[in-house]
Amino acid sequence: MKNYSNLNLMNFLTPGPSQLYFTVEDHIKKALKENICAISHRSKAFQQIVVHTISQIRQLMNIPEDYYIVFTASATEIWERIIQNLSIENSYHLVNGSFSKKFYDFSVSLKRKASKYEVALGQGFELADLPIPEQVELLCLTQNETSSGVSMPLSDIYELRKKFPNAIIAVDMVSSAPYPDLDFSQIDTAFFSVQKCFGLPAGLGVWIFNERCVEKSLALEKAGISTGTYHSISSLIKNIKNNETPETPNMLGIYLLGKVCEDMNRRTIQAIRTEISYKAGLMYYALRESKNFEIFVKEEKFRSKTVIVADVLQTPASTLINHLKEHQITVGSGYGAGKDKQIRIANFPTHSKETFELLADLLIKA
Amino acid sequence: MKNYSNLNLMNFLTPGPSQLYFTVEDHIKKALKENICAISHRSKAFQQIVVHTISQIRQLMNIPEDYYIVFTASATEIWERIIQNLSIENSYHLVNGSFSKKFYDFSVSLKRKASKYEVALGQGFELADLPIPEQVELLCLTQNETSSGVSMPLSDIYELRKKFPNAIIAVDMVSSAPYPDLDFSQIDTAFFSVQKCFGLPAGLGVWIFNERCVEKSLALEKAGISTGTYHSISSLIKNIKNNETPETPNMLGIYLLGKVCEDMNRRTIQAIRTEISYKAGLMYYALRESKNFEIFVKEEKFRSKTVIVADVLQTPASTLINHLKEHQITVGSGYGAGKDKQIRIANFPTHSKETFELLADLLIKA
Incomplete structure (x- = not known):
């Protein structure tokens, strides 16, 4: 090798x-010195790390206090969890590249009625053209399409919020966060992974969602629809209220994310x-x-x-x-x-x- | 903090x-020096890391060549993937602690007919007592119950194989692998996470399964049952055949696991x-x-x-x-x-x- x-x-x-x-290497060395990888994920010490990381993300991205911030293994996982938890029957996807297409594919695999409006690679969406049905449950937007370099203007997202007040609006900001100054009150859920703009080792996704998402997920559970297991919204929020995660997570990744967000907040x-x-x-x-x-x-x-x-x-x-x-x-x-x-x-x-x-x-x- | x-x-x-x-810190430093975290997860360099890690695990645990070895985010995730991919209708669980109980709970959450035989904490299972139905699809065993310190003798697992030749036998060896000298030909799937005996930072699960599991998973898909999305068996094997993972994985974790297994093989x-x-x-x-x-x-x-x-x-x-x-x-x-x-x-x-x-x-x- x-x-x-x-x-x-x-x-x-x-x-x-x-x-x-550029600060990651030093943070890793400090984490090793402090034995961060050996402590229990149920310990006070690790709970404090979770609190720190979440508060630094919240500050950096100006995420309202009433939005949950939880951890998964990847943004890919979050595509799955969003469909599982936030769509009873249908989802609608604006597709203009490989990643927005995969989000749509996940909905198909999970047996939802998935619809898409697709434009050619390199193109964006003209809002007037979009044949989105009025009763759409879950509207999936890719704010920054990593495969084609097409970005969705935030004003267009806010327009969609006005047009579809009852839909859950999900925003994939994997390769743009924290760059866009997104007004989170105009969307319901957003997510990113850490190996893009945050410059961290891969293996961690961050999922942000509001109370409407929690209610939707509970509605699915009440209807007898499986929302998954350890990473259902109900399991995630039950744990994060205690500053914990359902499983033993990528603890080093969570620690490093907090440190890098702190560095970015300082800058x-x-x-x-x-x-x-x-x-x-x-x-x-x-x-x-x-x-x-x-x-x-x-x-x-x-x-x-x-x-x-x-x-x-x-x-x-x-x-x-x-x-x-x-x-x-x-x-x-x-x-x-x-x-x-x-x-x-x-x-x-x-x-x-x-x-x-x-x-x-x-x-x-x- | x-x-x-x-x-x-x-x-x-x-x-x-x-x-x-004890070798992990040096391996992390080398990984940083070699920029392992910055290379593409679709690059030849990373494919070689995947090949190396899998071959070292296979050697260490004497896993037959025709068993797949793939990566997930945790062993917790593998409980979910096993139920999703390897049970059409039912699963049966031997429960004697918190973790074997959670495996059972996952099957309930995923709407399978989950059954369990439960004994008190600290107790093992007497094979003669077990009321397992003959037509069980998926038999879930916890070889080492982390909550209670109860281990299942390998000879008992082999007895169950004889009694239930048609069941898929799944073995949770999270907190024992690679200690038990398990004969993989007598089971269908097994799994562990890396923060136990392998002494690695948490955030990586290893899932081992045979061709019967692949066939079972395909049978579910043919029957129109969702097996999940990126971490369905079909998606995992499609990618691992190319020495890749469906998502951007915990690349550092995969690298470190290979290095530590190499160290253990040397020992x-x-x-x-x-x-x-x-x-x-x-x-x-x-x-x-x-x-x-x-x-x-x-x-x-x-x-x-x-x-x-x-x-x-x-x-x-x-x-x-x-x-x-x-x-x-x-x-x-x-x-x-x-x-x-x-x-x-x-x-x-x-x-x-x-x-x-x-x-x-x-x-x-x-």
């Missing part, structure tokens, strides 16, 4: 897993957002300037700030990717069918302005 | 989470088993010698070697537990109702003979 030993000087601008947040979310906007502006500028690229998402309002996708005109894209690796930068390849024709550049809080300036130079010269 | 900063010299003889295996499983037997013998001797304790599991053949439970006669048990902490040893408290009356001592591969000798001295004097 020597072939990844040369990775230690690399900057990973990949859309997840990605470069670890301030405003500063992080400003820097991400700056780096995104720089990158889209470089892609426009170079004759070798075409920005994949044509409409500016749909362009993601955190996952930037471009067609590479001189294919295969792997030639460019290897060239960038020589400069200690790894960008992501395209997803699925776009693998050989596109690059995907992650623009996360840990990625420095300097790295982006170097990458912009390299892309303009490429 | 200063109140756990004094934990750094402690020896955790707790039944999970427990003391990290040899025979040496590890011999040492665990020696330490168990020592501990049961000390508990018998002292007038302050009574071994909780009365019948010797049912006594666990890896989780040793004793009644503390001079209650509360917390006085004793605090006394041991002064000698840098933390043992577990009793589980549930036994919390104030019992201690639980983990006897895992990372716990040294020297620590056990010290603990035996302390218990005899206590």
Whole structure:
């Protein structure tokens, strides 16, 4: 296994897993010193870690006090738990890439009447076009489609809230949180995983939901519909009220998430957002300037700030990717069918302005 | 959060989470240096890690080549996946503690006809007594009940195989693997989590199953019964055939598990088993010698070697537990109702003979 030993000087601008947040290594060393991995997940010491992590996430993302914040193993798991707990019969999905499509597929697998409105990769949704039925139970939105670099404007989410006041609105913000300044009071549930913008080792998902979701889940249980087992909403909230998790969780991951959120709160979310906007502006500028690229998402309002996708005109894209690796930068390849024709550049809080300036130079010269 | 900063010299003889295996810290440092957390979970480099980890587990536990080994987030999750994938209508559970009871509860939550045969805490099962129906689909056994320290003799498991050749036999070996020299050809599926005997940070479960399980799961799907989504057997095997996982997994956990299994293989499983037997013998001797304790599991053949439970006669048990902490040893408290009356001592591969000798001295004097 020597072939990844040369990775230690690399900057990973990949859309997840990605470069670890620059403070993570020190936090891991401290956790080992303090034996965080050996203490009981039912101990006071671990309950305090849970309290700390949740309060730091809440502060960072401005999540209302009456919204629950709980832990799962991945955002993938949360797709499953949302369908299991928040849909009795149907769900509706806006699909414009591989991940929004998988969310839809999960509903099919769980035997719901799943419907979708699908647009081509690289496109966003025009609200006037959407044939969403008025009585939709669960409306699933992907705020940032990691496969195609399409972002949904927050104002569009708020419009959907107005149009469908009775639906549960679920927002996948896996590869954008905590960048979007989402008004949580306008949605019912949202989620992310930690190996994207939070720059943490993979293996932890964060699920945020409100009291309406709790009520919906209880309604399913009353109707005799299984909501799952240990990670049903009722089991999760019973435990989190005691600052615990139903199972022995990824304790190190929960500890590290709290520490990184604390670091980000110290830096301030405003500063992080400003820097991400700056780096995104720089990158889209470089892609426009170079004759070798075409920005994949044509409409500016749909362009993601955190996952930037471009067609590479001189294919295969792997030639460019290897060239960038020589400069200690790894960008992501395209997803699925776009693998050989596109690059995907992650623009996360840990990625420095300097790295982006170097990458912009390299892309303009490429 | 200063109140756990004094934990750094402690020896955790707790039944999970427990003391990290003594090589884990170095492996984590190497993983950070090699950027294991930043590489793609679809990369060749990570596929090689998956191959390595699976081959080391297979060697360590002598798992036949035709048994699948896949990863989940916890053993708790595997209870759910087993019921979802391996029972169309019913499951039968031998219950003698909190964890075997939870396995049963999961089947109820998933709307199966779940039956159980329950004995009091601290007791094992006499095979002649068991009223298991001949047509049972899924027979769930807990080889080592972490809450009560009762172990099921392997010969009893093999007897059940003979009696119920058509049932799928599932074996929870969460707090004993890799200690029991289980003949996998006599069971269909088994599982464990990594924060017990493997001495790893929590957040990873390992699920082992054979082709019969795959067929059963496909039969459910053909019958229109949901087997879940990303962690259905069909999704897991589709991915593991490519040395991948359906979701972005706990990559660091998978890497570390491979490294620790490699370390254990170097030490040899025979040496590890011999040492665990020696330490168990020592501990049961000390508990018998002292007038302050009574071994909780009365019948010797049912006594666990890896989780040793004793009644503390001079209650509360917390006085004793605090006394041991002064000698840098933390043992577990009793589980549930036994919390104030019992201690639980983990006897895992990372716990040294020297620590056990010290603990035996302390218990005899206590």
